[in-house]
Amino acid sequence: MNLEVVILAAGQGTRMKSRMPKVLHRLAGKPLVIHVIESAFKLKASVIHIVVGHGGEMVKQQLAQQDVKWITQDKQLGTGHAVAQALPALQEDSNVLILYGDVPLTSVDTLNELLLQSGEKSIGLLTVCLKNPHGYGRIIRNAEGAVQRIVEEKDANEEQRMVREANTGILAVPSKRLKQWLPKLSSDNSQGEYYLTDIISMAVEDGLVVNAVKATTEEEVRGINSRQQLAEMERWYQRQLANRLMAGGVTLADPDRIDIRGQMSAGQDTCIDVNTVFEGVVEIGDNVNIGPNVVIKNSKIADNVSICANCIIEDSQVSPHCQVGPFARLRPGTFLGAEAKVGNFVEIKKANIGTGSKVNHLSYVGDAEIGEAVNIGAGTITCNYDGVNKHLTRIEDGVFVGSNTALVAPITVGKNATIGAGSTVSQNVQENSLVVTRGEKRSIKNWERPKKRATISNKTD
Numbered sequence: 001m002n003l004e005v006v007i008l009a010a011g012q013g014t015r016m017k018s019r020m021p022k023v024l025h026r027l028a029g030k031p032l033v034i035h036v037i038e039s040a041f042k043l044k045a046s047v048i049h050i051v052v053g054h055g056g057e058m059v060k061q062q063l064a065q066q067d068v069k070w071i072t073q074d075k076q077l078g079t080g081h082a083v084a085q086a087l088p089a090l091q092e093d094s095n096v097l098i099l100y101g102d103v104p105l106t107s108v109d110t111l112n113e114l115l116l117q118s119g120e121k122s123i124g125l126l127t128v129c130l131k132n133p134h135g136y137g138r139i140i141r142n143a144e145g146a147v148q149r150i151v152e153e154k155d156a157n158e159e160q161r162m163v164r165e166a167n168t169g170i171l172a173v174p175s176k177r178l179k180q181w182l183p184k185l186s187s188d189n190s191q192g193e194y195y196l197t198d199i200i201s202m203a204v205e206d207g208l209v210v211n212a213v214k215a216t217t218e219e220e221v222r223g224i225n226s227r228q229q230l231a232e233m234e235r236w237y238q239r240q241l242a243n244r245l246m247a248g249g250v251t252l253a254d255p256d257r258i259d260i261r262g263q264m265s266a267g268q269d270t271c272i273d274v275n276t277v278f279e280g281v282v283e284i285g286d287n288v289n290i291g292p293n294v295v296i297k298n299s300k301i302a303d304n305v306s307i308c309a310n311c312i313i314e315d316s317q318v319s320p321h322c323q324v325g326p327f328a329r330l331r332p333g334t335f336l337g338a339e340a341k342v343g344n345f346v347e348i349k350k351a352n353i354g355t356g357s358k359v360n361h362l363s364y365v366g367d368a369e370i371g372e373a374v375n376i377g378a379g380t381i382t383c384n385y386d387g388v389n390k391h392l393t394r395i396e397d398g399v400f401v402g403s404n405t406a407l408v409a410p411i412t413v414g415k416n417a418t419i420g421a422g423s424t425v426s427q428n429v430q431e432n433s434l435v436v437t438r439g440e441k442r443s444i445k446n447w448e449r450p451k452k453r454a455t456i457s458n459k460t461d
Helices: 032-042 056-062 079-084 108-115 175-184 196-205 227-247
Strands: 002-009 047-052 069-072 094-100 122-129 138-141 147-151 165-174 209-214 258-266 276-284 295-297 312-314 341-344 347-353 358-361 364-370 381-383 393-395 406-408 411-413 434-436 442-444
Touching: 002 032, 002 079, 032 047, 032 094, 032 108, 047 056, 056 069, 079 175, 079 196, 094 108, 094 175, 108 122, 108 165, 108 209, 122 196, 147 196, 147 209, 165 175, 165 196, 175 196, 196 209, 227 258, 406 411
Parallel strands: 002 047, 002 094, 047 069, 122 209, 258 276, 276 295, 295 312, 341 358, 347 364, 364 381, 364 393, 381 406, 393 411
Antiparallel strands: 094 165, 122 165, 138 147, 138 165, 434 442
């Protein structure tokens, strides 16, 4: 059957103490409901319906780029009422998976298993065994172990409250059955609501089998209703990601002090220190050393790279055997060639740094093409912005730029040129020349750079 997903996201979430709808609060850098939507897409759902109520316009605005259908629940009269609002939009021959916007971490494997249990003569029900099922509806089975109904805690007697198997609310049901059962729901209960769980007893009465699938962990079906629960789930989720990294050969200084907010992979023998944050899509190679307090976003880090403490790397690519930091910032569009070095308090933006080149101290290089074996002295800046437009600085192979130099773009510095410290250069520099602008500007063609003197031994025979 065709798969349609209905995500219930209309709850106000009063315990969050927030003006923002509960489903928009973030876990691992993404709104709770986005986790659920992503799972639905992985299941290859043909349509995803989202039922919104409180703060619905805010939810729609933040999820405007998502390929989903919107359904409004004007009055919050229970889960059964919420799903009923989606009935007119459901196809007659589809299998419907009901999910919750505040239950973000149900695994795709679990949901796939659940979908297999729903058919012409059966429905799938996701349950969980809890040490303390307080607050949950209980799964009531007959002597043969078949599911008969679900009893909400407020309506349960003492014997029923002893049952540890609890309802998660997640169901897989043929749409034609939903259209048959939901109009029959009653609000005659302790909460005066239309319980979706009442369709379980209806299914049994109609001769359908209720196939219960048990969740592998409590956390994958846990709903988030408060900021405390959000923090607990964040740490649990991050620990699962940390465990996967370590299982793949990564050393973590402290698995409880790493945050992955997106998709992150790392090779063997990579070491990651504490308080590191990875956002978006991050790829890290083998034998990489990442110091403490580093943030990496949407970037690729090749093998044998060293990233020292307190660096920020965003939308950049770092080639093998590079060294970055400490306290360096690679802004979007940065490419570091092999064995390049970016040092203390250096900022690079939209620039290619060639193989073996060095930008060691207190410099800004933006909108630039830097060749191989270039040395950029401390305090050097590329003056790339004229107040309206950005301009390119091109520094060719082998150039030496002295400290405290300003390169006013657009400009090209030819191969093996030398720029004296404290210079402001606004014209192109020829190859193999020396430029000094501290006093009267002079340009010396074919200037020969100083060479290291041979070491003189002080030893005597």
